[in-house]
Amino acid sequence: MAGTLNRLKKDLQKLADPQKASILSRFFKTGKGEYGEGDVFLGIPVPEQRKVAKRYSSLSFPEIQTLLSSRIHEHRLAALLILVIRFKSANDAGRQKIVEFYLGNTKRVNNWDLVDLSAEKILGEYLLERDKSAIYGLAQSDNVWARRIAVISTFAFIKRHRFEDTLRLAEQLMNDRHDLIQKAVGWMLREIGKRDQEAEEGFLRKYHRAMPRTMLRYAIERFDQEKRDEYLGKIQIVQTKEKKAI
Numbered sequence: 001m002a003g004t005l006n007r008l009k010k011d012l013q014k015l016a017d018p019q020k021a022s023i024l025s026r027f028f029k030t031g032k033g034e035y036g037e038g039d040v041f042l043g044i045p046v047p048e049q050r051k052v053a054k055r056y057s058s059l060s061f062p063e064i065q066t067l068l069s070s071r072i073h074e075h076r077l078a079a080l081l082i083l084v085i086r087f088k089s090a091n092d093a094g095r096q097k098i099v100e101f102y103l104g105n106t107k108r109v110n111n112w113d114l115v116d117l118s119a120e121k122i123l124g125e126y127l128l129e130r131d132k133s134a135i136y137g138l139a140q141s142d143n144v145w146a147r148r149i150a151v152i153s154t155f156a157f158i159k160r161h162r163f164e165d166t167l168r169l170a171e172q173l174m175n176d177r178h179d180l181i182q183k184a185v186g187w188m189l190r191e192i193g194k195r196d197q198e199a200e201e202g203f204l205r206k207y208h209r210a211m212p213r214t215m216l217r218y219a220i221e222r223f224d225q226e227k228r229d230e231y232l233g234k235i236q237i238v239q240t241k242e243k244k245a246i
Contacts, residue, residue, distance in 0.1 A: 005063045008056045012074050015052070017043035028073070028111055035144065035180065036111050042074045046117070049074060053081035061101060068108040076108060080118040087122050099126045103134065106146045112180055119149040124156025132165055139169055144178050151184040158191050163199050166192060174207060179214050186218025193222060204231065 020043030030036040059067075059082055067079035087098050102109075102122050109115055127134065138150035151173065154166040170185045193200030200219065208216055208231050220228050 004056065004059065005066060008052060008059070008067075008078065009075065011052050011055070012042060012044060012049075012072075012078065015042070015044045015048050019043065020045075024073075028113070035178075038071060039073050039111060040071045042072060044074050046077075046113075049077055050081055053078050053085060057082050057085045061097075064101075065105070068105050073111065073114075076110075077114055077117070080109065080114055084118055084121045087125065095126055099123060106138070106141075106149055107143060109149060110145050112148060112184075115145055115148045115152055119152040120155040123149065124153035127153065128156060128160070135165065135169065136172070139172055144180055147173065147176065147178075147181050148184050151181065151188055154188060155191060158188065158195065161195055163192050163196070167199075167203055170203065171207065174210055174212075174215075176212075182212045182215040183218050186215040186221075189215075189219040190221055193219070 021041040022043070024041040024043055025039070028036045028039060028041070030039045030041070056078070064079045064082060067075045067082075070076060083098055083102060087095055090098060099122060102118070109118060123135070135150040135153055138146040141147055141150075151166075151169055154169060157163070157165055166188050170189060173181055173185055176182060176185075189200055189203065192203075204211075204216075204219060211219070213232075216231060220231050223231070
């Protein structure tokens, strides 16, 4: 079995592009003190990664664990793409095992693309008709990736026009200081608005004064200029008043 894992790594290495790796290292903030510190990139496009993952989708869980424990970003992404592929065809017992494995490795799902390409497809899909307390637990974690997994997993619900959990999480994470969480919440609010603008605006009318600007900007991105100015203008007015009060 180790031979199969080594072949996967060699296949990824053959696709490596040092120039792209350098660009991705900057894009995903791998410098000292940044959120992706220590992450090592090979520089492989996601479509090529998917092809490799498909070829090696029968890897064992210990082998997938080895990939997830790697410092190389594309190794971890390959592991997650394999889990997504396996989840689609698995029975209930198989899906439960994959979800438990995924939840046991949230600290290794440790960059925003890794979260965004897996959380909805695994955890979100699994929880559609199940108790959703797991995502609220993740949302309370000190780990930024666990919190982002909680938010992005609800994309699966949004696509079925089920907005309640996303809106509850948005309220719960309103004061989160990390821009990756603010962006994730804003993005999911925007996705709600694509399907039901009144549902999104109902939330915004209630909370726009409390929302971080980054979260708000992401949420209103699709609105026309007049409506965007209206929301952003209200924020500016509130901030000015607060400064005067100080």
